Amino acid sequence: MSAATIALLGQPNSGKSTLFNALTGLRQHVGNWPGKTVEKKEGTFTHGSDTYSVADLPGSYSMSANSDEEVITRDFIASGKADVVCILADSSQLERSLFMLADYAGLSAPCFLVLNMEDVAKEQGKTIDPQAIEKKIGIPVMMFSATDTKAYDKFYATLERALRNKSQIDVSALEKEYEKIGGYSEIKEQLVDDTISGYTPMWLTVKVLENDKVVSAKLKNTLPDDKMQEIENAAKSSDGAIATGECKFAWIDGILDGAVNETKTAAKLGKLDRIYTHKFWGKPAVVLTVILGLIASFIPAVPIMGVGMGVSALGGLLKETMIAAGSPDLLTGIICDVIIQSLFYIINMLGFVFGVTLVFGLLEEVGVMARISYVFDNTMGKLGLQGKSVMPFLVSFGCTMGGAAGARVIDNWGQKVLTIALAWAVPCGAAWSIVPMLSTVFFGAGAPLVIIAILLVMILHMWVTAKIFSRGLVKTEDKYGMVMELPPYHKPKWGALFRYVLGRTKDTFFRVTKVVLIVCAIFWLLSFTTGSVEDTILYKVGVAIEPVTKFFGLTWPLFLAFIASMVGKEGAIGVISALYTGGSIYAAVGGGAVAANIGEILTANVTQPEALAFIFAITFNLPCIVALAATYQEIHSVKWTTRIALYYIATSLILAFAAYHIGLLIF
């Protein structure tokens, strides 16, 4: 028979298991609590001539009835099965970890307090006076490090003292705090010491105020109806769990006052955070960071574009060789005009996929993306959205489908639809690979300016779209801000970052290659002829629609590329590859301009205003078929999915029109 049963009580990570294992060694057994899937750990240990039983209670935040673990814990303690309860708290963060002690105060079982992780607190420069705490709370208190095997004699001595004195927490200071809560005294008046065995009236009163349904049900079974009615009426008028929580924290602060000596960490912000979280400078700083990030994406892209140029040059040589060797036109065309030309575009696109993923992956890795999210969080409110909408937007920079799926976290349907509608305006990864490539081809050193213009138009687009769509979707309601814990800045883990970037680039390569080759092959075949180009159906259709497409600044091949970009942005590249640089049609559509390389062919056949119109048209067109499907999957509305899609097609053409005419003024 054991001398006493000890229950170990503490929050998760308070060192309870370390203590249990050190005490019991191999003399422990593990099972489940009756009727629950919560693990039950019991064991024994011998000290001197006495054998003790130990119950390692489930780790829980408090003694409320919010989980099975918490109910099991308090039922076990109240049942009287434990002769003493060892309450563990983390010395390195007493302000929060003493909450368990505060919530325990009022239970009848004797207890003592172990301030574990003494070594960590010392490393933090904290000096803790356990005697001062003991004096205030009236139970044995000891500093301890469960991992230090030499410290256990002190533990045994404290345990024996608690058992001998049947020590209970002095709750007078805590009760004074509770008495400030409206309804507390009225509820307590209805209770007596043995209303429910194991719990004091003070503890039961607090749980009623906290709307603890298990306690309320027990009281209902025990008390006469009139008393219960009084209790329920008093509980209704109180501030509830927030008020009792504040009392507990005030009591903890009172205990620690004068007992813990530490340098209080004031709310200091680092230099960068002072800028990013600044009310005025925060937004410009973040916009500048994003712009610089996009410009920096060009640097790693340049060498990869060099590889693309090499492939193109090799394609030219191969074509000459094949023609000289008498290869059939169809075979020469498929190899050189479809496959190799497509590879040129694909490799160039991959350069930017690599660059953008690397730069923005790096920003996320070091902690800057979280600041960007924080700065734009408040803007979301102005757009009628919840703060967390900013995350789907950030994800949409990679993939709109991901952004649409990410909007699932938004509970309000209208706000979810609006979030997805705005996420479509964010150029996705495919756009960020095509747009810089085309900008470089057509505008050379001016390409970064096009990128900046795209970014600014994106912001304007989102604002206008929010104004248009929010009327029917979002109602004005009370909105709370969010609390954000920004990750600390840290050095990037280059290995993991490059693995991620290369993985994304590889995935993009396979996805893009499929689309570009298929679209390019289809359009190349439609334009392939051994006779006159003017006889092809594609040319006839193109010429027929061109008066309309020209209105938006798009020649008919560019307009077909715009249509193909709805399948996926990369589809546009397949069309360009087939019609301008791959097939025999470019000579007809471009007035017969002939040039030595693909870049020159494109610039010879497409004017800069047309190129600008095309870039804006495909960037703000509906993202892709998959994003369209993902949108429907999330909002389950054909009407709104169609509305969003038509809106984007229309606005992209309006933007193309505007870009073309601005381009005419500039170039």
Add this chain to the structure above:
Amino acid sequence: MQKLLQLLKDGNSRTVEVLAAELDTTPADIDRQIEYLEHIGVIRRVSFSACKSCGGSCNGCNAAECKGCMPQNAAVNMGEMWEVV
């Protein structure tokens, strides 16, 4: 905690450090308040991580079980967010 919730009523989000500065307390105090408010269900943590069942692809996922699914490896170092329920 009443003060903290009162501050958030203006609709502006705040970091733990900014809250600590505005409430004239320490970030550690704000951390424990957040922990408590989350425990009693007044605020909740916003989870954006990809769910285990689909890894972010959402193929055949039950929407109720797959709340807040994001593409795998996306938004992994974005800190924590809590919203008032």
